[in-house]
Amino acid sequence: MTDDPTTVTVQSTLPLSMVERMTLIMEAFDRPLARLTLDEVTQHTGLPRSTAHRILDQLVQCRWLIHAKSHYSLGSLALTLGGRELAQHELRSAASDVLQTLALRTGTFVHLATLAGPEIYYLDVFGPKPGHRFGAQVGGRVPAHCTAAGKAILAGLTPEYVDNQYSTALRGARTSRSISDIAGLHRELARIRGRNGLAVERGECFPALACVGAPIRTGDGPIGAISIVTRADSALEPLAPLVMRAARTISDTLIRSADVW
Known part of the structure; x- marks a missing residue:
């Protein structure tokens, strides 16, 4: 017919x-x-x-x-309905070798995370000793503003986006050192932008730990971040160029992959 x-x-x-x-x-x-x-x-x-x-x-x-x-x-709804797994697989594939090398070189644990609303979601954790745990676990979520990885991502987003996510008050403070007000968060994000995305935290998420993080970027915005986690009394300055270099390498890999499409 x-x-x-x-x-x-x-x-x-x-x-x-x-x-x-x-x-x-x-x-x-x-x-x-x-x-x-x-x-x-x-x-x-x-x-x-x-x-x-x-x-x-x-x-x-x-x-x-x-x-x-x-x-x-x-956004979160689209990713929840099926895109999240593909996006996470793409990001993990690009980062895996780089972060494993970084963990072995520094003797520290390295995290790979993405933003999930006001939290970060840990996609992968690499350590110098397989099977050991130190800080966050794969699949875990913590408030983004309490972590180096989360702050590295937030610093690359608009102030309006940050205000929207924390429109009432900063909830979920993990320790006495966690940022507790939106004005303080904006000041911290401004400092991170001044360091080209390099973020640090000492005892803001876990009292005995410190992290240095950097964003993974494609196009003109962040899609995730990596962070090195160490003890709170450790020197972070020597780790900063290493984490920045690793983040750039992963970003370049993703950008090249996008160009193929």
Whole structure:
């Protein structure tokens, strides 16, 4: 049975529904780590710029997307429904060898983490001695503002995003040294930006531990971070260039991978 040509012609000229327009936009993010500007979304979907911008804002409010600086990326709802595993696999694959080497070279434990709302989620932990535990565990979550990895990511996001995540008060302080107010967090993030993303913490998450962290970036924003964890009385300065170099190496690998797509 064939379609009525008249019916087909009428349907093709009808304006797209809101669901169809939202679907077009979500299809533009065809990779878990995709980061698109408004102009790129407009070009991909063929939607008017004002329409795309309005729908993008609605998708951000509903947590389907995240808006950071000039780009958009998949948000917590989209990742929860299937993209998270792919994104995490891509990030872990790019980081694995680099972080294992870093752990062996420094004799410390190294964490790989991503942002999950106001928390960080630990994707991987590498140590000089297999089977030993030191600090966080794979699959664990802690408040992002209490960790070097979390602060390294937050420093690369907009102040508006940080305010949104901590709109009432900073909850989940782990120790007496944890940052406890939004103004203090913004001051700390400003210092981190002044160090090109290098973040440190002593006893803010675990009283006896200290960390130095750096963001993993693709495009113009952070997608994760790494951190070296050591004892609270250890010198962090010698570790800083090593963690920064490792983060850049992972970032470059992900950027090259994205170019292939």
